[in-house]
Amino acid sequence: MDRDNKVSITVIRRLPKYYRYLGDLLNKGINRISSQELSKMTGFTASQIRQDLNNFGGFGQQGYGYNVEELHSQLGKILGLETIYRAVVAGAGNLGQAIANYKGFEDAGFKVLSLFDKNPKVIGLKIRDIEIRDVDTMVDFIKENNVDIGIVTSPRDSAQELADTFIKAGVKGIWNFAPIDLNVPEDMIVENVRLNESLFTLSYFLREKYNK
Amino acid sequence: MDRDNKVSITVIRRLPKYYRYLGDLLNKGINRISSQELSKMTGFTASQIRQDLNNFGGFGQQGYGYNVEELHSQLGKILGLETIYRAVVAGAGNLGQAIANYKGFEDAGFKVLSLFDKNPKVIGLKIRDIEIRDVDTMVDFIKENNVDIGIVTSPRDSAQELADTFIKAGVKGIWNFAPIDLNVPEDMIVENVRLNESLFTLSYFLREKYNK
DNA sequence: TAGATTGTTAATCGATTAACAATC
DNA sequence: TAGATTGTTAATCGATTAACAATC
Numbered sequence: 001m002d003r004d005n006k007v008s009i010t011v012i013r014r015l016p017k018y019y020r021y022l023g024d025l026l027n028k029g030i031n032r033i034s035s036q037e038l039s040k041m042t043g044f045t046a047s048q049i050r051q052d053l054n055n056f057g058g059f060g061q062q063g064y065g066y067n068v069e070e071l072h073s074q075l076g077k078i079l080g081l082e083t084i085y086r087a088v089v090a091g092a093g094n095l096g097q098a099i100a101n102y103k104g105f106e107d108a109g110f111k112v113l114s115l116f117d118k119n120p121k122v123i124g125l126k127i128r129d130i131e132i133r134d135v136d137t138m139v140d141f142i143k144e145n146n147v148d149i150g151i152v153t154s155p156r157d158s159a160q161e162l163a164d165t166f167i168k169a170g171v172k173g174i175w176n177f178a179p180i181d182l183n184v185p186e187d188m189i190v191e192n193v194r195l196n197e198s199l200f201t202l203s204y205f206l207r208e209k210y211n212k
Numbered sequence: 213m214d215r216d217n218k219v220s221i222t223v224i225r226r227l228p229k230y231y232r233y234l235g236d237l238l239n240k241g242i243n244r245i246s247s248q249e250l251s252k253m254t255g256f257t258a259s260q261i262r263q264d265l266n267n268f269g270g271f272g273q274q275g276y277g278y279n280v281e282e283l284h285s286q287l288g289k290i291l292g293l294e295t296i297y298r299a300v301v302a303g304a305g306n307l308g309q310a311i312a313n314y315k316g317f318e319d320a321g322f323k324v325l326s327l328f329d330k331n332p333k334v335i336g337l338k339i340r341d342i343e344i345r346d347v348d349t350m351v352d353f354i355k356e357n358n359v360d361i362g363i364v365t366s367p368r369d370s371a372q373e374l375a376d377t378f379i380k381a382g383v384k385g386i387w388n389f390a391p392i393d394l395n396v397p398e399d400m401i402v403e404n405v406r407l408n409e410s411l412f413t414l415s416y417f418l419r420e421k422y423n424k
Numbered sequence: 425t426a427g428a429t430t431g432t433t434a435a436t437c438g439a440t441t442a443a444c445a446a447t448c
Numbered sequence: 449t450a451g452a453t454t455g456t457t458a459a460t461c462g463a464t465t466a467a468c469a470a471t472c
Contacts, residue, residue, distance in 0.1 A: 010439070012416055016409040020391065034453065043393075046453095047441050054455060062454040063448040079412045080419025094313045098306035103367075104391065104408040108415050148418065155315075173418050175411070179232065179316065181255075189421065191414035195405065196316040197228040199387070200291045202403035203320050204224055206360065206385050207292025209401065222463070246429065258429095259465050266431060274430040275472040 007055045014052055015075055017042055022072035034065035081109050086147045087175075090162040091154035092117035092125075092132045095177060099153055100127045113145055135162075142169035151175045152182075219267045226264055227287055229254055234284035246277035293321050298359045299387075302374040303366030304329035304337075304344045307389060311365055312339045325357055347374075354381035363387045364394075 021041050025033060035046040042049070053059055053071075056078055060066045076082060087105075089096045092115040100112050116135040117123060125132045133141065141147070150166030152159050152174060159178030166174055173189035176182055179196045233253050237245060247258040254261070265271055265283075268290055272278045288294060299317075301308045304327040312324050328347040329335060337344045345353065353359070362378030364371050364386060371390030378386055385401035388394055391408045 008439075012413055013409065015416070016406070016412040019412070020408075036453085045441065047443090048439090050454065051440080051456085058455065060454050061448060062446070063452045065453065078416065078419075080415040080423065081412070083415075083419060083423055085415065085418060094306075094310035098310035101306045102407065104411060107408065108411040110411065110415075149414070172422060173414055175414055187421075189414065189417045191410055191417075193405070193407065193410050194228070195314065196232075196319065197225065198403055198405050199316060199320040199322065200228040200231070200293070201224055202361070202385055202387055202401065203292040203295075203297065203322070204227070204290065205401045205403075206297060207290075207295060209399075210384060211292065211295055220463075248429080257465065259467090260463090262430065263432085263464080270431065272430050273472060274470070275428045277429065 011052050011055055014042075014044065015079055017044075018049070018052070019072065019075045019079060019081075022068055022075065025068045026072055031068050032065055033068050033071075035060070037065075079108075081107070083109055085110050085149050085172075086145060087112050087149035087151055088138070088142065088147050089115040089151045089153055090117075090135065090138065090166070091115075091152065091158075092119070092122050092127075093153065093155075096151075096153035097127050099151060099177075100130050110149065112151075113147060114141060116141075135165075138165055139169040142166070142171060148172045149175060151177070153177045156180050223264050223267055226256065227291055229256075230261070230264070231284065231287045231291060231293075234280055234287065237280045238284055243280050244277055245280050245283075247272070249277075291320075293319070295321055297322050297361050297384075298357060299324050299361035299363055300350070300354065300359050301327045301363045301365055302329075302347065302350065302378070303327075303364065303370075304331070304334050304339075305365065305367075308363075308365035309339050311363060311389070312342050322361065324363075325359060326353060328353075347377075350377055351381040354378070354383060360384045361387060363389070365389045368392050 018038070021038065035049045038049050039046040059071050059074055087110050089100055089112060096115055100115055105112060112130055115127060115130060115132045116138045117132055118135045122132050123134050148171060150171040152162050154162055156178050159176065159180050160182060163174055163182045163184060167184060167188060173191070174182065174184070176190055176192045177195065179194065182190055184190055230250070233250065247261045250261050251258040271283050271286055299322050301312050301324060308327055312327055317324060324342055327339060327342060327344045328350045329344055330347045334344050335346050360383060362383040364374050366374055368390050371388065371392050372394060375386055375394045375396060379396060379400060385403070386394065386396070388402055388404045389407065391406065394402055396402055
C-alpha cells in the first residue's frame with residue numbers, strides 16, 4: 001500500500017481513465033466490476049489495474065471485485081475532484097476563450113474567475129459571464145480572490161513572463177498551453193498541454209504510414 | 213540503426229522537443245551542439261539523446277557533436293513536417309474555432325480547409341477565412357478535397373459518430389479532443405488530446421501537496 | 425597528434441505481466 | 449463449501465543510464 005511513497009506519474013496518468021469508465025458504469029447502473037472487465041474496457045491488463053489501484057489502498061474484495069460507486073468516489077478523492085480550485089486565464093485569444101468555456105472544468109472542480117489580456121480591444125468583454133480584464137491588474141486580482149491556478153494560453157513569447165507573474169502573485173499551480181518549458185521554482189506544480197507535440201506525433205505516424 | 217524496426221512511442225514523443233530546441237538554436241545562429249549541451253537544455257540525459265537519435269541514423273560526428281541545421285532538418289523530415297496535410301474540423305464550438313485559428317498548424321504542415329457543425333446558427337459563418345459548413349455535407353467535402361485529417365472537437369456524445377463519418381469518408385488520421393476512446397479500425401491513426409485528463413493530473417498534484 | 429564526443433554495447437533501473445496464496 | 453477474484457510477490461520485459469571503443 002505505502003500511501004506515502006511517491007506513486008509514479010505513469011500510474012497517476014491512468015487514474016483519470018479509470019475514473020471515466022467507472023463514471024460510465026455508474027450511469028448505466030452497474031455496481032460491480034472486476035479487474036478483468038475493467039481491462040476489457042480500458043485496454044490495460046487486469047494485473048496492471050490491480051497494481052495501480054493498490055498504490056492507494058485495497059478497494060476491492062476477493063471473489064467479488066470492486067464496487068463501482070465506492071471505487072469511483074475514492075478515485076475522485078484521490079484526484080482531488082472534490083476540492084474547488086479557483087483559476088484565471090492569461091491570454092484571452094481563441095484558445096483562452098475556449099478554455100474559459102470548457103465544460104470539463106466543472107468535472108475537475110475548477111472555476112475560472114477571470115481572463116486577462118493586454119489587448120485593449122478585448123478588455124472589458126465577457127465570455128459567457130467571465131470578464132476579460134487588463135493583465136496589469138492580474139497580480140492584485142489573484143491575491144484578492146485567492147486564485148489557486150494560473151492558465152497560460154498566450155503565445156510563446158509572453159508565456160514565461162505571465163508564468164512569472166502568476167508565481168509572484170502566489171498561485172499553487174500552472175496549466176500551460178504555450179509551447180515552451182516554463183522556468184519555475186522547483187516546488188511549483190506545472191501541467192503542460194503540448195498541442196504542437198501532439199500534432200507532430202500525428203504527423204510522424206502519417207508520414208511513417210503513407211510517405212515512406 | 214535499424215530504420216525499419218518500430219521505434220518506441222516514448223522516443224517519438226521526445227522528438228518534437230528536440231526539434232523545438234534545435235529551432236531555437238538555429239534562430240540564435242548556433243550551428244553546433246553536443247548531446248551534453250542538448251541535455252542541459254531539454255532535461256533528458258545526453259546518453260538518452262544519443263540513443264534516441266540513433267534510432268533514425270547517425271546524425272552526429274565523433275569529437276564534434278551535431279550540426280544544428282542538419283539535425284533540425286532531419287528531425288523535420290522524420291516528423292513529416294515537410295508534407296502538407298489537409299484537415300477539417302468537426303465541431304465549430306469554441307474549441308473547434310480555436311483549433312482552426314491555431315498558429316501551430318502551419319509549423320506542423322497542416323492546413324484546415326473547413327469546419328463542420330450541425331447548428332444552423334453557425335453554418336455559413338467564417339473563422340478567419342475558413343467557412344463553417346453543414347456537417348451533412350462533410351463526407352462529400354472530404355472526398356472532393358482529398359482531406360487527410362479529421363479533427364474532432366465536438367462534445368463527447370457525438371464524437372464517435374463524427375469519427376465514423378471521417379473514417380467512412382476516407383481520412384488517414386484523426387486528431388481527437390473529445391474525452392472518449394474512439395472505436396476505430398486497427399490501422400487508423402488516432403492522436404488524442406486529453407484536456408480533462410491533464411486537468412485531473414494537475415488536480416491530483418494540487419491535492420497531494422495542499423490537501424493531504 | 426591530443427582532445428572531444430559520438431555510436432553502441434552492457435548494466436541498471438523501473439514498469440508491466442504472470443502467478444498464486446489469501447479470502448470473500 | 450466451491451468458485452471467483454483480489455492483493456501481492458516474483459518473473460519478465462523494456463527503457464534509461466553508464467561506460468568505453470571508435471573516430472573525427
